[in-house]
Amino acid sequence: MKTPAAFLFALALAACGFAWGQSAEIANPDPKVEARLKAIAHELRCLVCQNQTIADSDAPLAVDLRKQTRAMIAAGKSDEEIRGYMVDRYGDFVLYKPPFNAATAVLWMAPALLVLGGLAGLALMLRRRKIPAATAAGPDARKLRDIAALLEGDSPPAKRK
């Protein structure tokens, strides 16, 4: 009696794996269309659950937009046209990779500016540190003498006052 239960459980687990994906949405998915759909849908934000893509979300709107995208692919629209269609309706916000324009300039430039600023700061700090560092790093005359004395087998420098 134990076996069927375990078997059913394993079957249920396996079914979970298959439940993922959009294949259940339509009867006979064309793998080519589905692959393109997936690529496009992964770049589009689901407006209802904003941190998910249209590909990942199960919100009704995401399902509708996948349907719409599928229809547009079937109608021979290019990826660019499909993205344009979404941006016309939902704005740049729908794109996970926003285009470079006046409103997003700061967003795009900020990382580069931060790196440049950091490098400039680092350079400034290093240069300021250089002068005292050069003198401190080199062995001073007294140490050199101590070393020479040690090498010659003279009395150890620790005893000397």
Add this chain to the structure above:
Amino acid sequence: MKALKYIIPLAIFGILVVFLGIGLTKDPRKVPSPFIGKAAPAFTLSMLHEPGASFAPEQMRGKVWLLNVWASWCVSCKVEHPILNEMNRQGVVTIVGLNYKDARADAQKWLKQNGDPYLFSVSDIDGKVGIDYGVYGAPETFVIDKQGVIRYKQIGPITPEALDKTILPLLKQLNG
């Protein structure tokens, strides 16, 4: 010069606080609509109460009107509804309902229960027109001017504040 060591991190912290503070006051659900200042997308849909008759936005040319997206399954629509009823009672503006992804019977029953402030509602059963209007969360309300241009979009329920501060002044200006 020593003080700088402490001032710089403090300054960076201060800037962060300011930015995060600004971020807190913004509602991420309010996505800037690309429709403001553009012509309301055309559509033809059958009416909720008379499936034989249809409506297209061109028929409202020369009038300032609201297109209100609602559904019987939409919880916030119920919150907003008394305001629409009141606007209709006072004759502030003509409101057309876009019944979004709803079943006819459910929608009619909902209006019977909650009041019908609409001149009429049209049925967008598969949500296609909703997509054309960039709808992502009912209720949404579009203010459309005499030339058929969208002038304002309210995402989510019309609050008394949005009504008094934004919608009513805008309607006055558009009608004036």
